[in-house]
Amino acid sequence: MLDRRFIRDHPDAVREAARAKGIDLDVDELLQTDKSVRNLQHELDDAQAERKSSARQFARADEARRAELRAGQAELDGRLRQLRDELAEASAQLQELMLRTPTIPWEGAPVGADESANVTIRTWGEPPSFDFEPLDHVELLEKRGWAEFARARKVAGERAYALRGDAVLLERALHSYAIDMLLNRDFTVISVPSLVKEEALIGTGQFPGHREETYAIPADDLYLAGTAEVALVGMHSGEILDKKQLPVRYAGISPCFRREIGSAGRDVRGLLRVHQFEKVEQFVICEADAAESDRWHAELLSTAEHLLQGLGLHYEVVETSTGDMGIGKYRMNDINTWFPSLNRFRETHSCSSLHDWQARRANLRYRDTDGTVRFAHTLNNTAIATPRLLAALVENDQAATGEIRVPEVLRPYLRQRELL
């Protein structure tokens, strides 16, 4: 969501942002609706003031005066009802438009319709070289008895999986490694609900745009969140934090659920795209300052890179284009990790700055040192999402025997074993 005053003052910037992000939004309609909401509100205010003063006079009035007042009140009531209806309708229309209004993307974002316009800004490491024919993660996991696909799909359908044995320990080691790194950076570890209310999903911006991506539990009016960010924003929604509490830094842990409706039939093999996965998410609430926001963006990105560097995984960092970053993002950098079986990179991390777009939706504010109440900035980035990263790890670190060389950083979590 944007500031209505900002939209009034900079309609061209909003128009340009919508165009760059490929969002269908009629800014003139938005401006007109905003104008009529304000006009109606003003009329209603005046009528309301009149009505209140009439009711106040009533108590002290004699019978004759009361009859007179009643007549005036009846007339006013009709007018009030009409104004309220008109205002409610205009407000609903405005809200609908506001929810579809994008953040203005940063000036460095490549302009383009989709991911083909993304730009690789750096790469780290080298693809591993093998003196044997490497297996893909599905073959490898099955060879080691580390995963069950057929049986899992028997109970849970397509894209289901079960991890077994050392694969589970390895997955847990990845999460522990990420959590410890974030703890060292003054993040607070927090496990959050995945089962969330609709308002939480509107607050983060998943709704109304990507409803079809989210599992719904209609019997209880709940949904399964695709990321811990939904609960983390929701938990602070409606709050006014003190400036001293900022920045809020969370390592949010949760199971994540995604319907993958837009990619039906793609990546159906293995662990690359599943409906249920485990994620440690980096999440920051900071003050509403572009430079501060930028610093945190760099910090979150750098932490994710450190994690991958520690694991010795080859990756690239991508500057995401306006058309690929989504409605609420100011800036987005994906990190794509190398998958030997695919002979290419696949997205394993996504680092996003939302500026105050999300905070406005969720009504998440803080009191600045001068006493002013402002909408905060929010940012998020993956720390570790498995099993996708687990798949990358086993593919990259496999030996000819099918054993896995454990990266040094994970050994403390695996009883110092060097090979699995």
Next chain:
RNA sequence: GGUGGAGUCGCCUAGUGGCCGAGGGCGCACGCCUCGAAAGCGUGUGAGGGGGCAACCCCUCCGUGGGUUCAAAUCCCACCUCCACCGCCA
């Protein structure tokens, strides 16, 4: 799942239809006093929207949404959340 109780301005609390256009205390801020502080005294102390060059003014908000009434924090209904007990349960 059942029964009972509760949700008021950061915190505690007053408030059972019009003097609530929300009172008091704590906390906080500023001032007086003081060498300085404490205590004491005084003043101030929420959010949103709108209008005005400005001092300032108007409207909305007492968990949320409806309803009754000329008038609702107060009465009625639904929902949300919390507490207690019973049942069930990892």
